[in-house]
Amino acid sequence: MKLDRVQITQFRNLTSVSLSPSPALTIIKGVNGSGKSSLIEALYYLGFGRSFRTNKHSSVIQNEKNSFSVFASCKTEEGDELKLGFQRSRNETFTCSINGEHSNKLSDLVSLVPLQLFTPQSTDLIIGSPSERRRFCDWGLFHVEHQFQSLANQYGKFLKHRNALLKQQANLSAPQNQYWESQFSELGESLSATRQGYVDTLTPIFKQYSQEFLPNFDVELSYYKGWEKDVGLSESLVKKREYDGKIGHTSSGPHKADLRLKVNGVNAQELLSRGQLRMAVAALQMSQTKLFNKATQRKSIFLLDDVGAELDADKREQFIDGLLKMDTQVFVTAIESTQLAFIQKYNEKKMFHVEHGSVKEE
Numbered sequence: 001m002k003l004d005r006v007q008i009t010q011f012r013n014l015t016s017v018s019l020s021p022s023p024a025l026t027i028i029k030g031v032n033g034s035g036k037s038s039l040i041e042a043l044y045y046l047g048f049g050r051s052f053r054t055n056k057h058s059s060v061i062q063n064e065k066n067s068f069s070v071f072a073s074c075k076t077e078e079g080d081e082l083k084l085g086f087q088r089s090r091n092e093t094f095t096c097s098i099n100g101e102h103s104n105k106l107s108d109l110v111s112l113v114p115l116q117l118f119t120p121q122s123t124d125l126i127i128g129s130p131s132e133r134r135r136f137c138d139w140g141l142f143h144v145e146h147q148f149q150s151l152a153n154q155y156g157k158f159l160k161h162r163n164a165l166l167k168q169q170a171n172l173s174a175p176q177n178q179y180w181e182s183q184f185s186e187l188g189e190s191l192s193a194t195r196q197g198y199v200d201t202l203t204p205i206f207k208q209y210s211q212e213f214l215p216n217f218d219v220e221l222s223y224y225k226g227w228e229k230d231v232g233l234s235e236s237l238v239k240k241r242e243y244d245g246k247i248g249h250t251s252s253g254p255h256k257a258d259l260r261l262k263v264n265g266v267n268a269q270e271l272l273s274r275g276q277l278r279m280a281v282a283a284l285q286m287s288q289t290k291l292f293n294k295a296t297q298r299k300s301i302f303l304l305d306d307v308g309a310e311l312d313a314d315k316r317e318q319f320i321d322g323l324l325k326m327d328t329q330v331f332v333t334a335i336e337s338t339q340l341a342f343i344q345k346y347n348e349k350k351m352f353h354v355e356h357g358s359v360k361e362e
């Protein structure tokens, strides 16, 4: 899917902005504080319904205004036109709109907008908590496996119930709790197998990209399912019942899963420099883009914020080259043109200049 036209209203310093991006490469230039990241952040709302910079929706609403909105006219792979929108007001309600129909179900909107982001904070994917890596995996699954979201939601409900029982010091082996235990472990096994399958498919693609981005290292990706290796989830739950009762929550299950990245046999963050960690993240994201394209026959959108600060010139070029080769719609922000000297070679591109929150095509 490609964004054809975008309209942003009352979003941070962007009072009223509209632009028609390139279906291939869109460059957004401007000095510090001009509004480049805000533009990227507004687009991110279409793919996630939230910001990547703050948990407080009210922070992105323009000072002294009551709401913000992002609208986009899009072209699907089938050539259909889609009109999408996201609005949020200070009283915490949001509305999505799809071809004029309003919905309060975020997944209706975000399932239509497969979007990824690379920023100066993207190394958190490797050095941050396991939840970052589960989110990475689940983005792919959400867009590729239609049943995934309902499976993950159901698992979440049973986990909540089990944790509530643990907090009440309930006896989980009592007959009245057997149904909950067996359903929980069945859903957990199923969710885990789905994630494992995804990582197994992603791994060879990632291997190829990591050879490109980190040619001097032997990089291995693996999935940790969230409990002991050689036992089923139900067995692990029984083994840990007493411990779980003491801590008041469930310590085994796919909610504890992780992706592990080893480089030359050790954890990636032990060996790689910051720049190399960024390259590893780029390789992970590229492989996910490739897998998404292959599995769905659709194209995705990629936002690169402040790419100049993140990767050296060669890697920057390699990253953007690779994404454009996959027909991804790429948005890149930069302070100066010198950070993106190589873009001269692309024919299909548009350049925008942001100044005090207004955007002009160059």
Ligand SMILES: Nc1ncnc2c1ncn2[C@@H]1O[C@H](COP(=O)(O)OP(=O)(O)OP(=O)(O)O)[C@@H](O)[C@H]1O
Pocket: 011, 012, 013, 030, 031, 032, 033, 034, 035, 036, 037, 038, 039, 058, 059, 060, 061, 062, 063, 335
């Ligand atoms: N809620 C808000 N209302 C109005 N302006 C805001 C709001 N939140 C942030 N701003 C301002 O918006 C401006 C744009 O910020 P933004 O982060 O988009 O800049 P940028 O061009 O990405 O800068 P940099 O190159 O330094 O990252 C800043 O001057 C910021 O103070």
